[in-house]
Structure formats: C-alpha cells, structure tokens
Amino acid sequence: MSGPNSSYDPVQVTPLGEEQVFAMRDEALAAIAGAADVDALKQVRTDHAGDRSPLGLANREIGALPPQAKKDAGMRVGQARGAVNQALAARQEILEAEAEEQMLVTETVDVTLPWDRTPAGARHPITLMSERIADIFVAMGWEVAEGPLVEAEWLNFDALNLGADHPARTMQDTFWTEPAENHVVLRTHTSPVQARTMLTRTPPIYVVCPGRVFRTDEYDATHSPMFHQVEGLVIDEGITMAHLKGSLDHFAQAVFGEGITTRFRPSYFPFTEPSAEVDLICFVCRGSGVVDAGGSASVQCRTCRGEGWIEWGGCGVVNPRVLVACGVDPERYTGFAFGMGIDRTLMFRHGVGDLRSFFEGDVRFARAFGTEI
Amino acid sequence: MRAPLSWIREYVDLPAGVTVEDLAARLTALGLKLEALEHPGSDLTGPLVIGRVLTMEPEPQTNGKTINWCTVDVGDANGTGEPQGIVCGAHNFAAGDLVVVVLPGGVLPGGFEISARKTYGHLSAGMICSAMELGLGDDHSGIIVLPADAGEPGDGVRGLLHLDDDVIEFEINPDRAYALSLRGVAREAALATGGVYTDPAQRDVPAPNAEGYPVVIDDLEGCPVFVARTVSGFDPTAVTPRWMARRIQLAGMRPISLAVDVTNYVMLELGHPIHGYDADRLSGPIRVRRAVDGEHLTTLDGTDRVLASGDLVVTDDSGPIGLGGVMGGETTEMSATTTRVLVEVASWDPVAMFRTGKRHKLTSEAGKRNERGVDPTIPEAAADRVVELLVEHGGGTADPGVTKVGTAPARPTVGIAAGLPARVTGMTIDEATVVANLTAVGCAVSGSGSLTVVPPPWRPDINDPFDLVEEVARIVGYERVPSVLPPAPAGRGLTQEQLFRRRVGRTLAGAGYVEVLTFPFVGTEAFDALALPGDDPRRTALRLANPLSSEAPLMTTTLLPGMLDTVARNVGRGSTDLALFEAAPVTLPSVGAVAPILPVDRRPTADEWAALERAVPDQPLHLSLALTGERELAGWWGPGRKATWADAIDAVRTIAAALSVEVEVRAAQHAPWHPGRCAELFVAGTSLGHAGELHPRVCKAYGVPARTAVAEINLSLLLEHAVAIVPGPDFSTYPVAKEDVALIVRDDVPAELVAATLRAGAGPLCESVRLFDVYTGEQVGAGHRSLAFALRFRAPDRTLTETEATQARTAAVALAAERHGAVQRA
Numbered sequence A: 001m002s003g004p005n006s007s008y009d010p011v012q013v014t015p016l017g018e019e020q021v022f023a024m025r026d027e028a029l030a031a032i033a034g035a036a037d038v039d040a041l042k043q044v045r046t047d048h049a050g051d052r053s054p055l056g057l058a059n060r061e062i063g064a065l066p067p068q069a070k071k072d073a074g075m076r077v078g079q080a081r082g083a084v085n086q087a088l089a090a091r092q093e094i095l096e097a098e099a100e101e102q103m104l105v106t107e108t109v110d111v112t113l114p115w116d117r118t119p120a121g122a123r124h125p126i127t128l129m130s131e132r133i134a135d136i137f138v139a140m141g142w143e144v145a146e147g148p149l150v151e152a153e154w155l156n157f158d159a160l161n162l163g164a165d166h167p168a169r170t171m172q173d174t175f176w177t178e179p180a181e182n183h184v185v186l187r188t189h190t191s192p193v194q195a196r197t198m199l200t201r202t203p204p205i206y207v208v209c210p211g212r213v214f215r216t217d218e219y220d221a222t223h224s225p226m227f228h229q230v231e232g233l234v235i236d237e238g239i240t241m242a243h244l245k246g247s248l249d250h251f252a253q254a255v256f257g258e259g260i261t262t263r264f265r266p267s268y269f270p271f272t273e274p275s276a277e278v279d280l281i282c283f284v285c286r287g288s289g290v291v292d293a294g295g296s297a298s299v300q301c302r303t304c305r306g307e308g309w310i311e312w313g314g315c316g317v318v319n320p321r322v323l324v325a326c327g328v329d330p331e332r333y334t335g336f337a338f339g340m341g342i343d344r345t346l347m348f349r350h351g352v353g354d355l356r357s358f359f360e361g362d363v364r365f366a367r368a369f370g371t372e373i
Numbered sequence B: 001m002r003a004p005l006s007w008i009r010e011y012v013d014l015p016a017g018v019t020v021e022d023l024a025a026r027l028t029a030l031g032l033k034l035e036a037l038e039h040p041g042s043d044l045t046g047p048l049v050i051g052r053v054l055t056m057e058p059e060p061q062t063n064g065k066t067i068n069w070c071t072v073d074v075g076d077a078n079g080t081g082e083p084q085g086i087v088c089g090a091h092n093f094a095a096g097d098l099v100v101v102v103l104p105g106g107v108l109p110g111g112f113e114i115s116a117r118k119t120y121g122h123l124s125a126g127m128i129c130s131a132m133e134l135g136l137g138d139d140h141s142g143i144i145v146l147p148a149d150a151g152e153p154g155d156g157v158r159g160l161l162h163l164d165d166d167v168i169e170f171e172i173n174p175d176r177a178y179a180l181s182l183r184g185v186a187r188e189a190a191l192a193t194g195g196v197y198t199d200p201a202q203r204d205v206p207a208p209n210a211e212g213y214p215v216v217i218d219d220l221e222g223c224p225v226f227v228a229r230t231v232s233g234f235d236p237t238a239v240t241p242r243w244m245a246r247r248i249q250l251a252g253m254r255p256i257s258l259a260v261d262v263t264n265y266v267m268l269e270l271g272h273p274i275h276g277y278d279a280d281r282l283s284g285p286i287r288v289r290r291a292v293d294g295e296h297l298t299t300l301d302g303t304d305r306v307l308a309s310g311d312l313v314v315t316d317d318s319g320p321i322g323l324g325g326v327m328g329g330e331t332t333e334m335s336a337t338t339t340r341v342l343v344e345v346a347s348w349d350p351v352a353m354f355r356t357g358k359r360h361k362l363t364s365e366a367g368k369r370n371e372r373g374v375d376p377t378i379p380e381a382a383a384d385r386v387v388e389l390l391v392e393h394g395g396g397t398a399d400p401g402v403t404k405v406g407t408a409p410a411r412p413t414v415g416i417a418a419g420l421p422a423r424v425t426g427m428t429i430d431e432a433t434v435v436a437n438l439t440a441v442g443c444a445v446s447g448s449g450s451l452t453v454v455p456p457p458w459r460p461d462i463n464d465p466f467d468l469v470e471e472v473a474r475i476v477g478y479e480r481v482p483s484v485l486p487p488a489p490a491g492r493g494l495t496q497e498q499l500f501r502r503r504v505g506r507t508l509a510g511a512g513y514v515e516v517l518t519f520p521f522v523g524t525e526a527f528d529a530l531a532l533p534g535d536d537p538r539r540t541a542l543r544l545a546n547p548l549s550s551e552a553p554l555m556t557t558t559l560l561p562g563m564l565d566t567v568a569r570n571v572g573r574g575s576t577d578l579a580l581f582e583a584a585p586v587t588l589p590s591v592g593a594v595a596p597i598l599p600v601d602r603r604p605t606a607d608e609w610a611a612l613e614r615a616v617p618d619q620p621l622h623l624s625l626a627l628t629g630e631r632e633l634a635g636w637w638g639p640g641r642k643a644t645w646a647d648a649i650d651a652v653r654t655i656a657a658a659l660s661v662e663v664e665v666r667a668a669q670h671a672p673w674h675p676g677r678c679a680e681l682f683v684a685g686t687s688l689g690h691a692g693e694l695h696p697r698v699c700k701a702y703g704v705p706a707r708t709a710v711a712e713i714n715l716s717l718l719l720e721h722a723v724a725i726v727p728g729p730d731f732s733t734y735p736v737a738k739e740d741v742a743l744i745v746r747d748d749v750p751a752e753l754v755a756a757t758l759r760a761g762a763g764p765l766c767e768s769v770r771l772f773d774v775y776t777g778e779q780v781g782a783g784h785r786s787l788a789f790a791l792r793f794r795a796p797d798r799t800l801t802e803t804e805a806t807q808a809r810t811a812a813v814a815l816a817a818e819r820h821g822a823v824q825r826a
C-alpha cells in the first residue's frame, strides 16, 4: 500500500540538484540497458522507476519545495523520469521480441514428419467418369436418364428392332433369367433406357444414360461379364447425322482435349439406320500413328497401335421402327443415338491395361484417381 | 471374311495405282471393316526352284529312320549347273520326279534359314519341300511332286505354287451377308475404286428340264428354290488344282477333296452355300419338308441329332439325309469312291436357318450365310459353276437333267423421297446422286422426287427407306457428314436424387472410404457364409439361366458378399487398413410375373406397359461399407485407432447427416452381424438396414480379419427421406449456459434413449445433449454404468439466469430418473 511517507521531513529536504537528478537518471538508464531479460527489466523498473526508487522519492519530495524550486525540480525530475520510462518501454519491447524469437527457435519442429493418420478416401474412376460425362451433356441442356439392370427382354431387344430371330441378337451374348418364359434379361446395353425414355417422355428428348451392362463374356484383361456404357439419345424435329457428329465431336473434346475429333465408319446396329462406328483421333499421337522416341526417331503409337484412330463406340440415326415401337411419330421426329464404353474410355484415356482393375476393388487403384477425373 | 486380292481382281478391274492398303482403307470407309491385312508368301524368300531328282539312295539310320540321299538337278539356279546333293526324309517320290527345292540362302516361313549343312554323313545343300513347309496348308503327307510338264529344273516356282498374294480380312456386319463372298467383296471394291465390275454369277445356264433328279418341296416358304444337277463319271482320285486349294486355304477354309473343295470354292466365289451328295447313295426322290419332332439324323460331323418340327430337312426314301441349309447327313456324304455327284443349291428361309443353328448349336460356313440371307436368284448359276469345275478337274460329264423347283420371291419395292438422304444425314445430296448411288449398289430405281426402288436380290437387308439412306450416305462418304451441335432446349440439370447420390459418394470419400464396384453374381454358398437363416428373405434371389459360373448363378440380394470378397482380396495384397464402400442395386425377384413380348408396330398400351413394369424386378440401390485394421493409423504421434462397429454405424449416420436425415439407432440381432454389436438403423420408423461388427464365424468364412465392421442399408429408401431444401438455421447469439450431468443407469439402457430423454426433459431451452463419457466400475455398481452428458442451454431472446439453466437440467435429470431409474452420480 502506498501511503504518505512517514519519514518525510521537510527540514531535511535539500534542493534536488541537477547533478543529483542526472545521476539518478543515468544510473537508471544504465540498469535498463543492463537488464538481460524481461524479468530483470521488471526488477529494474521497481528499483529505478518505482515509488521507492530514487527518482520516485525525488518526485515525491518536489511537493515540499518552495514554489520556484518546485518548478525547477519538477521539470528536472519529470524529464529524468520521462527518459527512464521511455528507455524502459524501449527495452521492454526489445526484450519481448528477443524472448519471442527465442521461444520460436525452441519450438521448431521437423515439418517433414508425416501426418498420414487417416488413409485417403476415393471414389471409383467409373463413377467419376460417368459423372464427368453426365456433366458434359448436362452443360449442353441434356438430362441424365436411368433404367434397371435386370430388364424386360422386350425393352432390351424387341423394341430396339432386335426381334427374337434377329441374327444380331447373337452379337450380344445375353444373361437370361429363370424361368425363361418370364422374358427377363440382364440388360446387354444401355439402349433399353432409350426405349424407356421415349415411352415415358415426350419429345424433344435430349438424354444421356451412363450405366452397367452385362454380357456372358469370360472375365479377362479385356472382357468382363459386367461393364459400363454411356448411351445418348436425341429425339427432336429436324435432327440429322450432322447433329450426331457435332455432339460426339464435342463429347470427344470435352473428355480427351482440344482438337480430338471423331470419324464415322458405316456399320450395323438394328436400332439405328444409318449406323456408324465412331473412331476417335488418337489423343496420344493425334492421328499420326507414331510417337517420338527421342531424337529424330519415332515408334509406333501404342495407344492406337499405329492406326491413328481408336474405336470408341457405335452410333446412328434412330431406326424409325424403334420410334414406332416406342410411340414416337416417325413422320414428325428424327433422332440419333450413340453408345460408348465407359471402362474402355477410361482404359485408353488413363492407360489402364487390364479391365479387371476396375472390378477387383484394390484400394490402390481407386486412390490413384481420387475424387475427380 | 478373308478375300485374296488375286481373287478380287478376277471380278473387278482395279485402277492402276490402287494398292491393297488403299483398297482396304476405302472398303473400310464403305462399311467392310479391315480386320487384318496379310501378305502370304512374303515370309518365304530366296531361291525356290524346280528340281529334278536324279538319284535317290535310301540310307537306313541307327534311329530306325531311313533317309534318302538325293542328287537333284536344279539347272543353273545353284550357280554351277552341277547336281545339288540334298538329304530328304520323305519317300513319296522317285528319281525323275520334279520337286520343289529351296537352295541355301532361302528362308522358309517361321524364319527357318536354309544353308548347306552336314547331316546324316552328307553335306545337304538345300531342302526338298512339302506344302506345309512352304506355308501352303497343313498337308504333310510328303513333299510336293510337280507334274512332269511343270517346267524345267532351275525354273522359279512361286507362280506355279500360287505362293504370293495379299489377303484382306474383313469384319462383316450381319446386314452385309453378300460380302461373305468374293462376288460381294469385288462389287464393293468396284464401288470403292470406280473399277469395272464383272458379276461372276452372270452366266448362261442350261434351262431347267424334266430329266433332272426328282425333287419335291413340301414347304416352299422354308425352301423357296431348289436346284439340282448331277455329274457322272467323276474321278474320285482327281486332285484339287493347286490354285483352287490355295485360294480356299487363303480364304480360311481347308482343302479336303476335289468334290468338296469345288462346292466350297463356289460358295466363297458366289456367296451361295452348296451341298454335294453321293448320288449313288440316294434312294428315291428328294423331298424337302419340316422335320417331325423326334426324328433322328446323323450329320456330317458325326453327331446324332434329334430333330424338331421347326427344322427343315432334306429327305429321300430312307428318311432325313440332311439338315437343310445347315449341314448334310452322313449317309449320303461324298467319299473317296464317289463317282456320281448330285449338286444341291437351295435357298432357305433365314429365320428357320437361324433357329435350327441355335437349336442344334451348329455353326457352319453354310449356316452363317443362309441365316443372314443369300441371293435366291443365283442357285442355277452356282450349280452350273460347280458342274463346270467338277467336270473340268474331275473328268466327269454333266448330266443333261436340270432340276429347278420354286422361284426366287420377288423383292418388295421401297418408296423413298429423293430428299430423305439429305434430310437424315445433314449432307447436301441431290436427287441425281441418290439415284446414282442406289443404282450403283444394284437397286432398280424409277420415278423422280418420290422414288420407287427395287433392292437387288443379294441385299435382303434393304427393306426400309432408311436402309436406302445408309446406302446412299456410305457412298457419298460418312466423312462428309458435317459437325453441328443440336439445339437442345434448356435442361433442368441433374435430378435431386442424382445429386443426392453424388453427395453420398463424396461424403464417404471425404470420410476416408474408398469406393469399389463388385459383380452382382453369387451362389447360395455366399449366403451360407453370411450365416443367413434358412428363411432369410435375402436367400430368395433371381436365378440366371446361363451363369458364367455354376457357383454363382444368382443375382445378389445383398452387397455384402462382394464387399467381403473385396476386403479379403485387399488384405491378401497387403492393404490391411481398409474403409470401403459400394453403392449399387440389388435384385429382389418379382414372383412369377411375365414380361410380355409386345408388338413393335405401335406403342404399348397402358396395361401392357404396366405388365412390363410389374415383371421387372425391384432393384433398390443399396449401400454397403466395410472397415478393418486401423481407422486412424499408429505413427510417431502415438498409437492408432482400430476400426470398430462404431465406425460402421457412424458412417451411416454421417451419410444421413449429409442428407439432413435423422436416423434412429436400435440394438438388433441380425445375420451376418455379431449379435451383441449390431445396430438397426431407422428412418421415420422404417428400417434402413444394419451396421456393426461382423460375426466372428462370418469373418472366418470370408477370410477377412476378425472384428471387421460392416454396414448395409437400402440407399434408395434413405434418399427418399433426404431433404432437398434445408431450412436456414435460426440460432441465438445470447451466451450459452453449460451444465454437465452424470447419470447411473442399468447397463442395458441404451445411451441413445437416455440422451433422448434428457433432451425431452430439458425443455425448449436445451440446445444440445452430448454424451462425453461412459464409466463402469465399482463406484457405480455391477450391472450399471455412468453416462456423462454435456448439456447446453440457451434462450433465443435473453441471457439465461443460473436458476433457469439449473431448473432445466433438474427437469431433465428427473425425467431420466422417472423413465430409466437414472440416479445422478455425486
């Protein structure tokens, strides 16, 4: 507690000489400069700037002085105290900075230590590619249609101009369910979604349908009883093969990059007429069939086996017979459809050599693709 | 289809400068897709010449073999004119014979280099060749002995042997059956190159007469045309000429005997299957009819077949002698003693061919063509060509009798607007081009503006205007189709459900789960391994009639078998810390519903559509997940945290939270889970599925680590409850009042229930109740545990007083005491 100084004796009061005050100040400044750390400085503050410090006491004595002396002494002591406080603050700042510096140094860690505490999650590349493809078409105003995997035979075949005695049925080795007279199959392509879409929507129809399909193929590096397709279907007035070409060119560029276009070759699918195979200009050699092998040498492109083109899928103008079976007026509307393998697209886009990688569920596979493709 | 270029050239005058590569590329652009390009003969290089065997000394060897030490005159081909000494292991020749000799420096197919080498005590300088060694087929009966007039020793022999050719192998689509012949390929080659085409089926044939072999057709729909010719005095020992055998070989078939080779050769040439009978083994007239159910026939392949009423059979007095258009019968087969050949060229109903082929699992070169449809106007030409070749090379005479029953059905005309090709393809195609291109593929075109088109008889695939559009377009060139984006109307983007599904995947991936895709095929063993009770509905699965594996004939009703197999596979490969998920449909079989085969000439009626929908099994989307090993890995930071039953349950809660759905968790006992560590998850009172720790026996059965945790829920059901539009929260900014309570309850009281009670008892001021500790031990007594909850209170409009918070907390504890006998722990 601070109280009146009991030892105060005005008689003993001697005028505070300049030298005396300066000496106190200098002593204080020297102590401040000598304080090694914040704690030491705290002691210095008490000793040289506190109430009981020489300057503190001197300050208190001022009040007892005659007016003129009071003024002079007040000024001298005030200046001295000011200088001391300033020095204290400055020293405090320096010492705090030094202390912080020191603390930061001692707290240094090895930032190369791993923090792989939670293994990374990932989505399946087929899911990612299906979504990417859907997004490409959604961006053009199309919608994403879906259908069941176990499907009515009529929708998988007959409605698509593939009657029971159509030789092309043997092109698609079908899983049949029991009993056979129920006429239920595992869909062999995503095309039944075409039929479902036409039967449940009214034109104009612009849909894309990624999904699983099944064929009785033995499981090996390039075949699988389950794989994935993406189907596209457009039904509108005035639709032509040119619109099909435009859509697929856009699709190809969106998936494989600028300048990657498609080529049509006449082909045959019962549900389209005219029909075409779609080839993609090889995005590795860009159609040349060869790639640089260092220096001036070049070797055959492995992605397209030197052909410059990659088989991508099938497409065509929707056969009017399909329109009729699905209740679309063939006089008023035309349409196009296409189907590509999603697994296949991934295989050559990412250089995946073995189809089985998609279905083995090895976490190392999906993790390599992460969450966006 | 494999087409030798030399054969194509016989019918089309290819313009100079068109290489085989050009031709293949142009044909591919027309729709005959190049499969492979081969250059037979190119793998045989160096001196290959005629040699005359001068001397031939048989020399028995110690190994039991006898070799012949021969001297062979090869003219000047060896550079010296001196006889060449050659060791030969074959014996089917004699001194004086002309043989084929490859001299040192030559290379045989397979990279076999010929050099003078020491063998059997002689310096053998070359090799006397067999057909097989030269790549001329699989005849290894001995070395080639050339006819005496083949040439002079030292003459080159490549041309004589028809060694060199180019072969284009095409992939032929089912609609282009005509291209399963040189006639068809050459026609396309003419279209592709502008070369002049000569139709090999165009020939003068003798008119049918009454002297031919008697033939009766009972079923003109099944067999509209039947032509028969006979060759007598045929020499069964006559050999197939080298050029014919070579072409048959290059076309991918095997030369067999002259009579068989001729029928195959003409089939390849004209595309029309032909059958030859040993006429002396026929008894009585030939009759074509549908088989009687249960009739038997042993076909050429030696198989005894039970016929069905749909099969078309060729019969004579002895009964069935052939499966019409598919395969002949054994009893009338041509043999090494056949001197009278009856040649049958008949057209068959493609549908019947397809069905018979399928029924008897028979694929043959004939069947392949017949089921796709052949030109029914050329049987006479084909038969005449066969007769010509048999007589020319087999030395017989053509009988004057010519049988022809039936006529080729007329092709229906197709009407097409001249503007249709342009309208459908988006290319500029004028009427003149339409007419020219249709004419070029063999159509008869009349009219203008609205065209009337008669498709050619070899194109049974052309029936509709759009078929004609394709013909026009492929000749104009698909490469000329412009690239134009269609004017799609504004779309609505992904559906809410599609967006939700993506959200589920992202949420789980974000939580460290890796997505997998598994096959839906399982067997009952998979259900047994899950220890499903006998009456578990998951055992009722849709069965496949033709599964890839008899061990997995069912469409799965649960994703767990595939998931657990995937876990085991990963663990086996060294990935032991796993968190996996799969979202995929399962199949719940519909009972006995038939999916009708509806008509295709109109839209299904509402009833028909409903019947179809009913018959398609329900296929709800399921979500499965599995965890094993460490959920958080051990490391320099300290120990890891093992994945447990709680992670599996939490994953479901996490997904539900991402969809703004509240799930309720209740204890359950359900296979394949550990009976004490299984939660059933509910949304709005409906069960979603289960989560928890796998039963130890199931872990063993699937070979996955002990304590593997799994969950499986009906994701479709969860998505139905997902909240599309989440209401913005309305929260208070006044200070929070925190109160902790520890309640001692019996240990069979679920924590979730106690929390709910506290929430209910605390009233509207209670912001949250969170369990933060569970304690068991002496202090709480046996059969009991202490649950510690942190309660947060807050009012929307004011700072709560201490009394208010305490009162709310007291009310909460009181309700817990009342409902669960909870005692507050001191």
Ligand SMILES: [Zn+2]
Pocket (backbone or CB within 6 Å): A282, A283, A284, A285, A286, A287, A288, A289, A290, A301, A302, A303, A304, A305, A306, A307, A308, A309
């Ligand atoms: Zn390439």
